[in-house]
Amino acid sequence: VQGDTDPVAYPRKQRARAAVCFDAALFYLLGCGAAPLLPVFGSNDVAGLLAFLWSAAAIRWGLICSLWLPTVDQTSRPVMRRWAAVHCFLGSVYESCRLAAFGGPLETGISPVGSPGFTFLTSIAAAAACMFWEVAFPDTNGEDNGKGKKQKARVLFMRVISFYKPDYLLLLGAFVFLSLAVLCEMFIPYYTGKVIDILGAQYHLHDFLTAIFFMGLFSIGSSLSSGCRGGLFMCAINGFTSRMKVKLFGSLVRQEIGFFESTKTGDITSRLSMDTTLMARTVALNVNVLLRTLIKTLGMLSLMFSLSWKLTVLMLMETPITGLLQNIHDTYYQRLSKEVQDSIARGNDAAGEAVAGIRTVRSFSAEQREATRYGDKLMDTHSLKTRRDTVRAVYLLLRRLTELGMQVAMLYYGRRFIQSGQMSTGNLVSFILYQTDLGQNIRTLIYMFGDMLNSVSAAGKVFEYLDRKPQVSTDGTLQPDTLTGHVQLCNLTFSYPTRPDEPALQGLSLELKPGQVTALVGPSGGGKTTCVSLLEGFYQPQGGEILLDGQPLHSYQHKYLHSKVAMVGQDPVLFSGSVRDNIAYGLKDCPLEVVQKAAQRANAHGFISQLEHGYDTGTQSVAEPGNFLWGGQDDYVIILGVATSEHAIQQALADRPSQTLLIIAHRLKTVERADQIILIDKGAVLERGTHQELMDKRGSYFRLREKIFTENGEQH
Numbered sequence: 001v002q003g004d005t006d007p008v009a010y011p012r013k014q015r016a017r018a019a020v021c022f023d024a025a026l027f028y029l030l031g032c033g034a035a036p037l038l039p040v041f042g043s044n045d046v047a048g049l050l051a052f053l054w055s056a057a058a059i060r061w062g063l064i065c066s067l068w069l070p071t072v073d074q075t076s077r078p079v080m081r082r083w084a085a086v087h088c089f090l091g092s093v094y095e096s097c098r099l100a101a102f103g104g105p106l107e108t109g110i111s112p113v114g115s116p117g118f119t120f121l122t123s124i125a126a127a128a129a130c131m132f133w134e135v136a137f138p139d140t141n142g143e144d145n146g147k148g149k150k151q152k153a154r155v156l157f158m159r160v161i162s163f164y165k166p167d168y169l170l171l172l173g174a175f176v177f178l179s180l181a182v183l184c185e186m187f188i189p190y191y192t193g194k195v196i197d198i199l200g201a202q203y204h205l206h207d208f209l210t211a212i213f214f215m216g217l218f219s220i221g222s223s224l225s226s227g228c229r230g231g232l233f234m235c236a237i238n239g240f241t242s243r244m245k246v247k248l249f250g251s252l253v254r255q256e257i258g259f260f261e262s263t264k265t266g267d268i269t270s271r272l273s274m275d276t277t278l279m280a281r282t283v284a285l286n287v288n289v290l291l292r293t294l295i296k297t298l299g300m301l302s303l304m305f306s307l308s309w310k311l312t313v314l315m316l317m318e319t320p321i322t323g324l325l326q327n328i329h330d331t332y333y334q335r336l337s338k339e340v341q342d343s344i345a346r347g348n349d350a351a352g353e354a355v356a357g358i359r360t361v362r363s364f365s366a367e368q369r370e371a372t373r374y375g376d377k378l379m380d381t382h383s384l385k386t387r388r389d390t391v392r393a394v395y396l397l398l399r400r401l402t403e404l405g406m407q408v409a410m411l412y413y414g415r416r417f418i419q420s421g422q423m424s425t426g427n428l429v430s431f432i433l434y435q436t437d438l439g440q441n442i443r444t445l446i447y448m449f450g451d452m453l454n455s456v457s458a459a460g461k462v463f464e465y466l467d468r469k470p471q472v473s474t475d476g477t478l479q480p481d482t483l484t485g486h487v488q489l490c491n492l493t494f495s496y497p498t499r500p501d502e503p504a505l506q507g508l509s510l511e512l513k514p515g516q517v518t519a520l521v522g523p524s525g526g527g528k529t530t531c532v533s534l535l536e537g538f539y540q541p542q543g544g545e546i547l548l549d550g551q552p553l554h555s556y557q558h559k560y561l562h563s564k565v566a567m568v569g570q571d572p573v574l575f576s577g578s579v580r581d582n583i584a585y586g587l588k589d590c591p592l593e594v595v596q597k598a599a600q601r602a603n604a605h606g607f608i609s610q611l612e613h614g615y616d617t618g619t620q621s622v623a624e625p626g627n628f629l630w631g632g633q634d635d636y637v638i639i640l641g642v643a644t645s646e647h648a649i650q651q652a653l654a655d656r657p658s659q660t661l662l663i664i665a666h667r668l669k670t671v672e673r674a675d676q677i678i679l680i681d682k683g684a685v686l687e688r689g690t691h692q693e694l695m696d697k698r699g700s701y702f703r704l705r706e707k708i709f710t711e712n713g714e715q716h
């Protein structure tokens, strides 16, 4: 176990050797050495012999556990414990089954458990069984261990079930029909066998008609129940999916803006469309198939047991082999399939790059090189596909061989049992029909188990977004009746979540007073838009705070805040719906007069009135959005973006003398009249004052004015 130089290793090694020697000695005793002991029990005394075998196995197991297991390192100890148990008890289990199945005295008088050949065989069988167990149900330590994953999957599964609450009745109905369908399906082969028996033995019309009647009844019952089951499950899935989508969408739109910048749109839409559907399958489809198959398998097993328990035991021996084969195949096949997909993607990338950069390819005369590169990628894909398909072919071959072997064994023993009168020909036919179905069922069970884990992991992804708490809180409660609109940005430090190492604002402070017009100016990338985004509560600054009337911005109620702080963006967005809906966006039951008034203020009333359906015109027929999203009467703080029309700015200046106005402007004409101009560059305030003051100062504003301002508002 450890190196020879290790002082602890020596006694451990000795103990291991002692255990192996003891085990071998006991084996010898059980074999040749046990011969003189057997008369004690009598060669016909089955119970005595079994008692002897089981106690000897228990002693062996106890000795191995106490002497050898402590010498094994911690990680492999559980595996070794399982192996030791199988290794010691397999012989006794075999002998007990053999005696139960065939009965009678031992053929040789000596238990074959002790023979060297049998010892070797049990050791190999024990090792194979342990290997199967380890592959099928890994038991590793660490964070991501199989147990942890399974437990997590269980929790997720229970959560998915809890979301199915409104559909409980549908599900209940579906499960009732599922059980009915399975029960009916199960009896069809049974009656097929009966019909064969009736045809083969003395023919009684009554018996024949009864069997045919039941066959028909069960067939119709199974078809009807299957249809109802499928329909009810589909209804439940559809209901669940739409509920889940609404819930998830509700949670997504509450997330902070940074979340949308750092998460790919594709990820969000695939959560919404694909993962919600996949997770709905977890219960309604996977559990449906899983339960159906499980009930069917158990029912079939019990029917097969009643037909011939010996043949059933023989047939069950195939199960671990099939399971092991499928598990090994699935592991390799999935890994290779993923590699194939990656390889195809690499090939597509290579082709895409060459096409996109065709001018570069041409100018470097690299056409042949690109063709070879693409060819190499295709060859990689080809060889991966060959490997994947070989794995599949070998698996299918081995599976077929196992099935065939089992069928041959079944027919051989079936014939023997028919000869000895233990079963009828019809029973054998029923049994073989069940057996064919059972193999398929077991494969479905294994596949569905994997598929269910997949859909549970999709549920995990959906819940991750559903449970996500927005980093910018919208839980504020303040809703004062009056607001003066006094805004203070105090020592703000901020970096965008997508660029955490590049500060957009560095210790920026400014004040917006009620009734004053403040203009933010500065070179492109200086931080003007960032200030506005923070003022709108889109992001949470990393340092400093924003106060509105002396209270932190985030302590105001979300809806209240956005009804008091209005922004006219650079690019007004039109949502699908009518012009009226868009003007009243965010307002509940807004009367037409208010909408018209807002449009008049924004100088859009004339243009809208000329449209075919006036305010009810769909936005798809509006070519020019204009600035009519702004026009509320309630606003205390109004932010006007760069593209705001001069008219709107003039109107705002004239109409709202007591309100706080913040303008981001590139027109000198607009800025000149502001009560305060703040020059921002590299995320900090460089200068502040009126236009005249700043010009007189002959500082940065004076120097940068040509860079900042243009005649038509466009930036250089």
Ligand SMILES: Nc1ncnc2c1ncn2[C@@H]1O[C@H](COP(=O)(O)OP(=O)(O)OP(=O)(O)O)[C@@H](O)[C@H]1O
Pocket: 261, 496, 498, 499, 504, 522, 523, 524, 525, 526, 527, 528, 529, 530, 531
């Ligand atoms: N969403 C964003 N994600 C990451 N970085 C951003 C984002 N928006 C702006 N920035 C960066 O933050 C800095 C400040 O940008 P900001 O848009 O506030 O400047 P600006 O003065 O408004 O410029 P402009 O007049 O061109 O709009 C720039 O370096 C910019 O690249």
